[in-house]
Amino acid sequence: WTVFLQMLVHNQIVPKDYLTEVGDEEFAEHPVGAGPFRFVEGRLDEQIVLERFDEYYGGADDVPPVGPPFLERVIFRMLPDASARLAALEAGTVHIIQGVPEYAVPQCGSNPGVMVKMTIGTRPKFIDLNVTKPPFDDVRVRQALNYAVDVDTIVAEVAGGLGIILPGPLSPANLYADPDLAPYGYNPGKAEALLAEAGYGPEDISFVIDAYGLYVGVAEVVAAQLREFGMNVTVDAWEYQEVKPLLLDCERQAFLRDWGDSAFDPVGYIEAKWQS
Incomplete structure (x- = not known):
């Protein structure tokens, strides 16, 4: 299957015993994975809070950075409105946003406190x-x-x-x-x-x-x-x-x-x- 390696990023490694014990619905509310952060709390329409998992094995040796993550806590805040995302970035209440509208790219690029990163999109x-x-x-x-x-x-x-x-x-x-x-x-x-x-x-x-x-x-x-x-x-x-x-x-x-x-x-x- 030629797309296998790319499809791996769409799959998660989870503990079978825990998933079997609590079921899909409870697992979705309190997920456990195999990455460098652990789930603390969250709702998909509000925010998701993660904390560093100090017992993380460190990842593959040939894919840096190796070891526990540098950040102690990460919050993914749901801001579907583009103007709200831009305002939050400029105010410093968030540090990274995605889905920057095309019209706002020059505005962001002219701000010395903002770095704009671009890549080819995957949504034609x-x-x-x-x-x-x-x-x-x-x-x-x-x-x-x-x-x-x-x-x-x-x-x-x-x-x-x-x-x-x-x-x-x-x-x-x-x-x-x-x-x-x-x-x-x-x-x-x-x-x-x-x-x-x-x-x-x-x-x-x-x-x-x-x-x-x-x-x-x-x-x-x-x-x-x-x-x-x-x-x-x-x-x-x-x-x-x-x-x-x-x-x-x-x-x-x-x-x-x-x-x-x-x-x-x-x-x-x-x-x-x-x-x-």
Whole structure:
């Protein structure tokens, strides 16, 4: 199984006797693992508190640092709102944040007390299309959308240049992504030709893009580009838990979102999203 080593990071080593004795529900409330910290208390919607486990064996000798951790206590605080995370970082009430919005990267980088670290993400962003109904049941219409959207402009203006245009659904960090594939590219003439082959003109295509959180802004830009191309496209903003059942029942048309690819298993990733 070629993805075995990468999948190991998604598995935890836990004491079988304790898990068997208390059961899954109690174990989730009071977990015991095999790492350098021990669980003290926590709730997934508030915070998780860990303390150094002084009896930790030290880890592998060839993967430094070896030995007990330097920190005595670590608190993971749940701050789903990006503005709240940034404010907490600037105020010094937290020391590390993730998911920094693109617009805030220059602000953080100009602060002498803040260090910005970047890496390739494992959550590709794309638009899900409802292929059970017209017009997106025709592959030519779906392809036309790819050619009609100027992704270079979106990356430059919305993401501040902090993005990679993908030729397919896999993250470029995925070891099994084909490096020879090229993105569609912006070609409105080809988009119009594909629509004509499918029996449509741009003015015949009308749909709503659903989005939530930070993706609403991206969806607005995509919709504006498609309107300029001649389509009638609008955006609805949702809470994810509200729109999720509608998506699963194929009641919506398009949904701009991301999807995690951290396991680097292309079979599991593609089956989860696109198996019919």
